[in-house]
Amino acid sequence: MPGRYLLMSLVAVLICCGIHAQEEYALEAFRITANAPVTVTLSHAAQTQKPMYRPPAGDWKPLDARQQEGALSFVLPADAVGETLVLLTQPDWLTLPDGDAPQLAAARIGGVAVTPEGSSITCGAVAAPPAIELTVADAQNPILHSRVSVQLNGMPIEDSGGRVLLQPADTGRSLAISVLPGELLEDRYIVSVSVPDASPARNTLVATVSFSTAPLLRNGGFEAVSADGKPENWSVGSWGGSEPGAYKMSVAEGQGRSGNALCLQGISGRINMVVGQPVDMVAGSTYILSGYAKGDGVGYASLIAADTGDGKQQYDNTGRTAASADWQPFAWELKPQPGKKDYTIYLRNASVGTVYFDDLRLDMKPQ
Incomplete structure (x- = not known):
């Protein structure tokens, strides 16, 4: 028939959950895509019990399926246009409908309990955690722990020498996940953990843990200098109103406490x-910006941050350095x-005069 097509894929998944003596959960489900009602016949099909289907926009409904001489036949209903799920047998352990993914119930990073923000955890700058421990729970159906996947910066964590340990609970609806990242270089990382449930729809939680093992403040000694003479990792700017003054911003080579220093020199007029x-940075924490100035x-x-809603940006200034010919800590x-x-x-530096900065660090203040 012109304009009519059928795309059908069989997903026959054997789900093994650690419940008592490794009792097995088995599901046979189809994903069928069609642009018109069609008849589907499966040869050598097992006996069905309570066959059901879920149209693209709707709930689970009974499916009229008939078996004859070992073959199973059913007509895809008129509302099943598009991708439709078909379940031949609903086992006792399966709860339908189920449109919810598993939830992140608890988390520990490096042995310290943390509170997730939904399915995300932001750690900021930390030492490489020896373990990321997540507890995932599902209120309705078992978790398909055989399909759990963990990625580090978009790649399987095993590729970088990491490991994943799984410990399902007796009920099958809770799973303890231990991610062991292994040795990590100084960099920013995102660990992504995908956890599907065992329902025909494979409702999937994607939990992320982001952290950085690099220094919070890079090139704080101003030793790395780009070809144009500016300090790497730093941006440079200035303004002075309608009548800007004269100024100079540079890396003063060999004038630091050991090596280079940043030099902000106001020469004349109004300048910033x-x-x-x-x-x-992690909101709600306290950080110490330390270094030397003269x-x-x-x-x-200044600490400046954009607002995520309709409020004002954060714009906080610190204290001032004291005029000194010698390096003074702050x-x-x-x-x-x-x-x-x-x-x-x-x-x-917002005035006439010269300020040198060197050996800057940014550290989270211990709580």
Whole structure:
């Protein structure tokens, strides 16, 4: 018939859950895609019990299926246009309808309990966690632990030497997942864990854990310099109103405590010099920006972040450096606010005079 097609794929999945003596859960389900009602015949089909189907937009409904001489036949109903799920037998352990994925019930990162935000956990800068422990639960159906997959930065975690340990509960509806990342280089990481349930729809939880093993503040000693003379990992900007003054921002080679230093020099007029770097911060935590400064100008830092809703951005300034010909240490507290994103730290000089910065660090303050 012109314009009529049928695409059918059989998904026969044997689900083994650790319940008592490895009792097996078996499901035979079809995904059928058609643009018109069709008749489907399966030879050598097993005896069916309570066959059902779920149309693309709708709930599970009884399916009129008939068996004769070992073959099973059914007509795809008129509302089953598009991708339709067909279940030949509904076993006692299967609960329908079920449109909900498993949920992330608990999490521990490096042995410390954390509170997930939905299905996401943001850790910020941490030492490489020896283990990421997740507990996943499903209220209706067993978890298909044989199909759990874990990726590190988009690749199977085994490719980088990591391992995954699974411990299903007796009920089959809870699963303890231990992700062992292994040795990690200094970088930013996202661990993605996909956990499907055993329902015909394979409702799937995708939980993510993001963290960084790199220093929160990169190139804090200003030793890495790009070809244009600017410090790598830092952006440079300035403004001065309608009558901007004269200024100079540079990496002062060999003028740091050991090596280079950042130099913000206000020469004349009104000027505001900023050198900034985006940083990974966890809202509600307290951080310490520390380092050394000297010069006859007044230096300080700002923490700026965009708002995730309709409120105002975060714009916090620190204390000021004292004028000194010698290097003086400083340590300023920074507190990223909840409901913000894209945290950026700026080093500043907003006046005539010269300020040098060197050996900067950003650390989370112990709680």
